Amino acid sequence: MPEPLKCTGSMDTRELRFARTMEFAIQEINNRTDILPNITLGYEIHDSCAAVSVAVKVAFQFANGMTPNISMDTSCPKKANVVAVVGESGSTPSIGLSRILGLFGIPQVSHFATCACLSDKTQHPAFFRTIPSDHYQAAALARLIKHFGWTWIGAVRSDSDYGNNGMASFLTAAKSEGICVEYSVAYYRTNPRSKLERVAEVIRRSTARVVVAFLASGDMRNLLEELSRHNPPSLQWIGSESWVTDTDMLRFGLCSGAIGFGIERSVIPGLRNFLLDLSPAQASKSTLLTEFWEGVFDCTLLSAQAGHESGAAEPCSGNENLDGIQIPYTDTSQLRITNMVYKAAYAIAHAIHGLVCKDRPESLSQCNRSLVLESDQVFQQLKKVNFTINGNHVSFDANGDPVATYELVNWQVTENGVMEFVTVGRYDASQPKGHEFSMHKNITWMEGQIQVPVSVCSESCPPGTRKAVQKGRPVCCYDCIPCGEGEISNETDAVDCVSCPDEYWPNAQRDECLPKPVEFLSWDEVLGIVLAVFSIAGACIAVIVATVFYRHRMSPIVRANNSELSFLLLFSLTLCFLCSLTFIGRPSEWSCMLRHTAFGITFVLCISCVLGKTIVVLMAFRATLPGSNVMKWFGPAQQRMAVVAFTFVQIIICILWLTLSPPFPIRNMSLYKERIILECDLGSVGAFWAVLGYIGLLALLCFFLAFLARKLPDNFNEAKFITFSMLIFCAVWISFIPAYVSSPGKFTVAVEIFAILASSFGLIACIFAPKCFIIMFRPEQNTKKHVMGKGQLKAL
Incomplete structure (x- = not known):
């Protein structure tokens, strides 16, 4: 028998906050009288370790239960072990989950998987998400870059489904906006270090001053650490939502002035108290919480759980308190992805409510507690959910996607020298074309600059000239050729010069057609x-x-x-x-x-x-x-x-x-x-x-x-x-x-x-x-x- 899969590395406390938010939402639903009254929702929380293999194993457990043996019996119960799944955070693990869960008709609602490929219902029929697809984010990023006049950029991505699909969508949108990419490199955190060094060297040597990073948080963290080792380049970073609102990244001064689209912030009443109300006794009841507690306080919890061995650290005193600890788990100032988890849990609850309960105008809903639900029923009902929670509307289109709205986030240094996220604009894909993007605050650029950085392969061609593409180079690299005799261009970066009408002739600058002087032998000459x-x-x-x-x-x-x-x-x-x-x-x-x-x-x-x-x-x-x-x-x-x-x-x-x-x-x-x-x-x-x-x-x-x-x-x-x-x-x-x-x-x-x-x-x-x-x-x-x-x- 192969060795069982085990997680390695340190725990991502931000992901733990997502898991506990689902726990908080389910407890909140169970205490409400307007949703599933007298019905208690149960749940299981599994750690996928950000690994596809673990995620696939968990998918089978959701479908078949925890039985380790494979039954060869021809009679197999159609009922799945769960009726719906919240997760995964990454696009690649979510794809693995979706391919398994979709076979059994088990609906999956992801809070952070943004790959546009997941909108393909032929490949992922039971997939839903509360976070917008990267298709919209890619278009928004291209519009943002065009808005600031950058035509010469670099691109770096995670070598994963998330990074590759997201970057492909972005490059398509960028090309339609006339933006050229000097380089496009990929890196994944499991690649050899030499690959990371080569990617960092490409970025250092490039002439593009703007870099679009479609990276997962872990990949971005590794890249920034490598770039910070020596000769940190002065770059304007454009980030995807996966890392641009990750508070753990704020420690990298290299990204000062970074901008990118993040999920809109929200407020979840009572969540912070729930997250901080964790005692050593409660933590010792869960392997995940025990690992978290010991990692935060550098002590050992005495636990009776099998498989837990005390380390060399001192035993925990029992007086430890999370209040005042500054880690991603306790940071509730920017509830973005956390709110997506909250909405996912409520979406599943509303779908179940629609199946087992009948709402009545002036009294509690009447629910059938004895009804045995099939996952396929919940899947069909999820398509119909339409509600508002904490001022946030929740619904899904035909592809299982929500309406795409983003905040434009800028990394700014406060007067105290602390880096923080500042919302400076908004993008709403539901608005008419040309009105999706709006700004309401000034942006601070790299190194604290106020002026917009310049990132072009060639300087703009002034009126009176036209662009001539340099042989063998992208269209953004060009020479400025003066307009020919009788021709003008009256705009910057004109592709072609236009001929003046017969009775007009260009001025000396060749940017305006003036009436030709009429010559004859006059009395006054x-x-x-x-x-x-x-x-x-x-x-x-x-x-x-x-x-x-x-x-x-x-x-x-x-x-x-x-x-x-x-x-x-x-x-x-x-x-x-x-x-x-x-x-x-x-x-x-x-x-x-x-x-x-x-x-x-x-x-x-x-x-x-x-x-x-x-x-x-x-x-x-x-x-x-x-x-x-x-x-x-x-x-x-x-x-x-x-x-x-x-x-x-x-x-x-x-x-x-x-x-x-x-x-x-x-x-x-x-x-x-x-x-x-x-x-x-x-x-x-x-x-x-x-x-x-x-x-x-x-x-x-x-x-x-x-x-x-x-x-x-x-x-x-x-x-x-x-x-x-x-x-x-x-x-x-x-x-x-x-x-x-x-x-x-x-x-x-x-x-x-x-x-x-x-x-x-x-x-x-x-x-x-x-x-x-x-x-x-x-x-x-x-x-x-x-x-x-x-x-x-x-x-x-």
Whole structure:
């Protein structure tokens, strides 16, 4: 026969408090008249030693009794030894219990087994619990970490059903919240010490400043002792309910500032007196209480129980008193898990009451004391319990779980230097999504800090940048890449940059889309002002020249140079100068149509006048030949008709242009990405070049004729000056074409204005400047004799 299982190590007095709380609850129920009146509940308390093997053995004892022999009889009574079980504290032993008890339909109500796996009714059909499932705690922890902006954390767990399942739920919830885990290590208290040392070293070397510990109390105690040996790391601990409210852990200053979710505190009237009202005589009647008493007071109780042997310690005096002893057993200031035991006992009592008693409105319930209960009946009735005890509601959902509510507990150091638990918030899973978590007190962080610790793999990317994941590393480790051209990000840690709308462009920080500046040749900029000044100055010069010619219209030099065409030419030059002003300012429908047509018509009028003057010069010298009457065809009327005819052709072209496809204003957003060019679209490019081509054709014809007449004998032969003016005119407009095509934005307009002004100034300078100089400063040369020179031509 194998050796019987024995417990080893020291007693966990906190667990003893849980067991005695069940004893207190049953005594309280037996003394009540509203629950199971005249019916006494009995109970058995077994020590599972936190071992699965012992827990399984106890499960069989609950089902079959204490008989050591196995009966081979085919007749087996269906009635179990007990109708319900309270326990176990750990998830792994509870799983072992549940698998055995579930086969017999014996309901099990746990007060501390939180593994989400126990909610699976196909695996654990008879399992209930008064403590919430880790499924809710894992979600709450992930929400808590997200709330404080931690994206880079470490994780350590018990290598057990509790730790592995709880951590798996947490990692799933953390991933959905965008939280990255630098490491996830596991440890169990029965592992070799080398395993514990490796886990501690991983924690020490990590860069994550926040550690989530899904550990059983015993495992956490061993880990903290190992971390405290040398180089204790400065970490922000996030704890599960199994250890974060365990008063035995408060001795570890390493966990100062720890936070975690604990079961809500409660008050159980009379419990403290019951726990402390324990005498040596009472303790000696129970092996568990004897071990507890001797361990607390370091003395030996003389007991008649078999198997108890006195140790080397002194006998107990009998005057020992638990009042004033500071151990987990006597600590009733934070009744959390203890209250879960209390509720579990009452849940079973209410289920039995519902089966054997019938409540009556104004008198005691009527109970059937002779009714023999089956455990399966109690199991079915437990699903229906719904009551309130000490202000705490008790009921179970379809999975045997209660409504999940937690307190957010913070380890704070008081003014006296004592560590204590402080409730700083609450989590209620029954609240609408997004409103489950609330805080009502400030948190003290690790090492007494007031500011929230920072635990990130990479610093947050500011607006104007986006996150780029580093190759081979978790998504929380990234580089901050500036947004591309035309893109912005207006939030911290943006995953992608967004493009600005067509009419918007990013600011310098690339965190905001601003309207693109609209660019055109305006009146208030330097270039526009300079061109406008030259345009007006040119028009004024033309008017001044016309005034000078008018005042000296009877002088030989004015009469000899065809005064009528000269005045018409000066008028057209004035219009040429002024039409350049239509190119300045914000383009509109009318200004776009006016600027090109006015320019085309006035320039043709100007070139027509020059062409008429050139032809007249040529014909005048031919008229001096004997028998020639050619001048009758080039009199003033014919000259005027020629000018009108040449100009009319241009007018026809412009009318067709404006009728078929007129110029119109556009917002050019393709030339520059960062700004909008407001310009005039030509409408018909062919019409534009037809206008320019016609002007060029007349200018070339004029240049050719003037070139032929340049050496005719006359002191003031205009052909020489016209030749130079046409040479300048043609040079300007030939160079205009490539400059116009290649100039960007508003400079296209500036090039066109410059060409108009340059050609206009060239005409007025070459044709009229010499004449004005003679009139104003050389009047002695303004005589008929001097004008005739060597030639004998009569002045026209």
